[in-house]
Amino acid sequence: MKYWRQPLDRDEIQVIRGQVEVIKDRCKGCGFCIAYCSRGLLVMSRKFNRKGYHYPEAAQPELCVNCHFCEVICPEFAIFSSQADAAGQQPPVGE
Amino acid sequence: MTTALAAAPPRHPHDDLLRTERIPHIWCSGCGIGIVFGSLMAAITKSGLARQDVAVVSGIGCTGRMAGYIRLDSFHTTHGRAIPFATGLKLARPQGKVIVASGDGDLLAIGGNHFIHAARRNMDLTVICVNNFNYGMTGGQLAPSTPFGAKTTTTPQGNPDEPFNFCALAAACGASYVARWTALHIRRLTNTILEAINHKGFSFVEIVAPCPTAFGRRNKIRGALDLLKFYYDRSVVKNHLAPGEATIDFDHNLVVGKFVEFDRPTFLDHYQMVNRGEVEAWPATGVDASAAGQRKAG
Ligand SMILES: Cc1ncc(C[n+]2csc(CCOP(=O)(O)OP(=O)(O)O)c2C)c(N)n1
Ligand code: SF4
Ligand code: SF4
Ligand code: SF4
Ligand SMILES: [Mg+2]
Numbered sequence: 001m002k003y004w005r006q007p008l009d010r011d012e013i014q015v016i017r018g019q020v021e022v023i024k025d026r027c028k029g030c031g032f033c034i035a036y037c038s039r040g041l042l043v044m045s046r047k048f049n050r051k052g053y054h055y056p057e058a059a060q061p062e063l064c065v066n067c068h069f070c071e072v073i074c075p076e077f078a079i080f081s082s083q084a085d086a087a088g089q090q091p092p093v094g095e
Numbered sequence: 096m097t098t099a100l101a102a103a104p105p106r107h108p109h110d111d112l113l114r115t116e117r118i119p120h121i122w123c124s125g126c127g128i129g130i131v132f133g134s135l136m137a138a139i140t141k142s143g144l145a146r147q148d149v150a151v152v153s154g155i156g157c158t159g160r161m162a163g164y165i166r167l168d169s170f171h172t173t174h175g176r177a178i179p180f181a182t183g184l185k186l187a188r189p190q191g192k193v194i195v196a197s198g199d200g201d202l203l204a205i206g207g208n209h210f211i212h213a214a215r216r217n218m219d220l221t222v223i224c225v226n227n228f229n230y231g232m233t234g235g236q237l238a239p240s241t242p243f244g245a246k247t248t249t250t251p252q253g254n255p256d257e258p259f260n261f262c263a264l265a266a267a268c269g270a271s272y273v274a275r276w277t278a279l280h281i282r283r284l285t286n287t288i289l290e291a292i293n294h295k296g297f298s299f300v301e302i303v304a305p306c307p308t309a310f311g312r313r314n315k316i317r318g319a320l321d322l323l324k325f326y327y328d329r330s331v332v333k334n335h336l337a338p339g340e341a342t343i344d345f346d347h348n349l350v351v352g353k354f355v356e357f358d359r360p361t362f363l364d365h366y367q368m369v370n371r372g373e374v375e376a377w378p379a380t381g382v383d384a385s386a387a388g389q390r391k392a393g
Contacts, residue, residue, distance in 0.1 A: 021105045028124035030319050051119070072137070072281045075129025076119060077107045 018066025019084040020058050026078035029053035033070035033079050039063040042070065112136045114166050121160060125319020127278035127304025131225050132161050134281055135196060138288035139167075148191045152181040154201035157232045157306075158225040161196045175205030178213045181220050189219075189363055192292055196223040199240040200230045203261060207239070214268035216362040217296045223288065224261060224299065227306035235309030242345065246313045258343070265299040266338035266355050272298035273338055273355035278305060279327040280351060287353065296361050303330075303349065 007013070020042070027049055034042045034056050041063040042056040049055050056079065058064065064081060071080040107113075113136070122128050139149055146167055153162035155174035162169040172180040177195045185193045195202075202210055202224050213220060229247050230236040237249045240261065244253045265273050272294040276284040284302060291298035305311060305322035316322045329345055334352040341350040360368075368374050 023104050023107060025104070026119050028119070030125035032125065032130075032320060032323065035320055053124070069281075071108065072133060072285075073130060073279075075122065075126060075133070077109050077113060077129075077133065080105075080107050 016066050017062075017084040018064035018081045020061065020064045020070060020079065020081045022056055022058075023078045024049045024055045025051065026076045027053055027055035028076055028078075029055060030075065031056075032073045032075070036069055036073050038067045038069050039065060109133060109136045109140075112139065112166055114164050117164055120164055122157060123306075123308045123319075125305065125307050125323070126157065126231075127227065127302070127306070127323065128158050128161070128225050130278045130281060131158075131223070131284070131302050131304060132164065132196075134285045135161070135194070135223060135288055136165070137285045138292060139194075141285070141289050142192075142292050144192060144292075149194065150181075150184055150188075150191060151194045151196055152177045152184065153195070154197040154206060155232070156198035156201045156230065158196065158198035158227075159201055159232075175201055175209065177201065178206060178209040178218075178220065178222070182213060182218055185219055186363065192221065193219075194221045194223065194292065197225075198231065199224060199226040199228070199261070200236075200238045203259060203264075204230075204239050211264075211268045214265050214270040214297045214299070217269055217271055217359055219295055219297070219361045219363060221288070221291045221294075221298045222300070223291075224301045225304050226261065226301050227304050227310055228258075229306060229310045231306045231309045235306075235313060242343070245310075247310070248313070260339070260342065261301050262299070262341050262354055263338040265297075269297070269359075270299045270355060271296035271357055271359055272353075274299070274353040275301040275303065275341065276351050277303040277323075277326040277330050277349070279323055280330070290353075290356075294356070296359065303343065303351075 041058055041060045043059040044054045045057040066081045066083050068081050149167050151162050151165050151167055151169040153159035153171050154177040162171040177197050181193045181195045226240050228240050229238050235248045237247045239259045241247055241254045243257055262273050262275050272291055274287045287300055291300050303326045305319055307319040307322050311322040316325055329347050329349040330351045332352045333350050338354040341354050343349050
């Protein structure tokens with residue numbers, strides 16, 4: 001998304017960086033996490049898990065902000081996020 | 096030293112509360128019950144209660160399987176009898192929290208009378224009802240929640256009945272905490288379940304949730320994601336609305352929110368007062384024999 005201006009404090013704000021993990025063999029491929037990931041970074045894998053379902057993969061793992069939404073929406077307890085590192089990164093606004 | 100044969104799968108934050116040996120669970124892909132179950136586990140974790148002080152009781156149905164997946168004292172009772180079982184458990188161990196988690200059919204069709212009277216007595220239970228508008232487990236029969244006109248296996252031409260409004264029913268019966276969300280209001284649902292657990296008295300939380308397999312499919316909303324969105328998109332948050340007005344209207348007025356929250360003595364409070372002789376004889380004003388017959392009838 002393009003914005004007509006950047007926030008003034010963009011260089012100072014640090015955004016938490018998350019890491020998303022998938023427990024492949026629990027997934028039933030409903031796609032909820034992909035549809036609702038707040039950074040739109042998940043895609044459905046072309047591979048199958050042991051039960052024959054496609055499961056999500058992080059196409060752009062570096063975008064994860066550890067919001068946990070994929071974790072709370074997953075009906076299978078098959079995906080979750082945690083904090084990647086304390087250093088953080090610049091806000092992804094305006095990119 | 097042994098070397099790891101294969102990398103252990105990562106541990107999910109709910110794994111402590113899950114009977115992981117039974118996961119994957121039986122629920123269909125995209126079934127809303129799993130989301131609600133996750134919310135329940137999150138609320139139990141947030142409550143900080145000791146594990147031995149929380150019990151989960153379910154009846155029969157897809158939703159009723161929750162009791163079998165949680166690593167707490169739990170009991171999967173017979174169909175419709177979760178509330179009576181939970182009542183016994185609560186009265187035997189009043190210091191513990193007893194959570195009933197079951198389906199709309201289990202709690203309000205076969206179990207309807209237990210529900211009504213537990214609410215009337217303000218029994219200190221937290222009742223979580225996954226309302227998927229049908230009997231999912233047995234293939235999608237009509238339930239007391241099925242919308243007017245909706246198709247089920249037993250109403251192939253459309254349901255000719257008006258459904259119950261469970262929140263209005265609970266409130267009318269005397270429930271002291273009543274709320275409703277859809278399965279996509281996840282964070283609010285978790286906070287509500289936590290509040291309901293902490294509330295002293297009969298707390299009722301209804302969750303409008305997708306059953307894509309039995310209900311969605313027959314009503315032309317086949318995808319689980321579509322059904323999840325369908326309910327959410329029609330919802331409006333109206334906290335503290337009179338429960339009778341909190342309709343489940345699929346024409347953009349599916350009312351969600353917290354409708355009732357007040358304190359009144361629970362069954363156990365009153366029972367103990369009676370046993371201690373602290374309750375005045377009934378009627379409280381006494382009977383004035385001399386006045387009897389003086390007031391004209393009619
Ligand atoms: C006494 C008795 N009658 C009928 C049944 C069959 N039965 C099993 S589950 C169920 C209905 C479940 O519906 P609901 O509570 O809405 O749960 P869901 O599967 O939709 O989550 C019925 C009628 C039963 N198990 N026991
Ligand atoms: S934690 Fe948030 S940003 Fe990261 S993958 Fe999950 S939903 Fe997306
Ligand atoms: S929400 Fe869970 S079950 Fe559904 S696709 Fe994502 S990981 Fe798989
Ligand atoms: S039949 Fe319906 S309620 Fe039962 S597990 Fe499948 S989707 Fe869920
Ligand atoms: Mg049901």
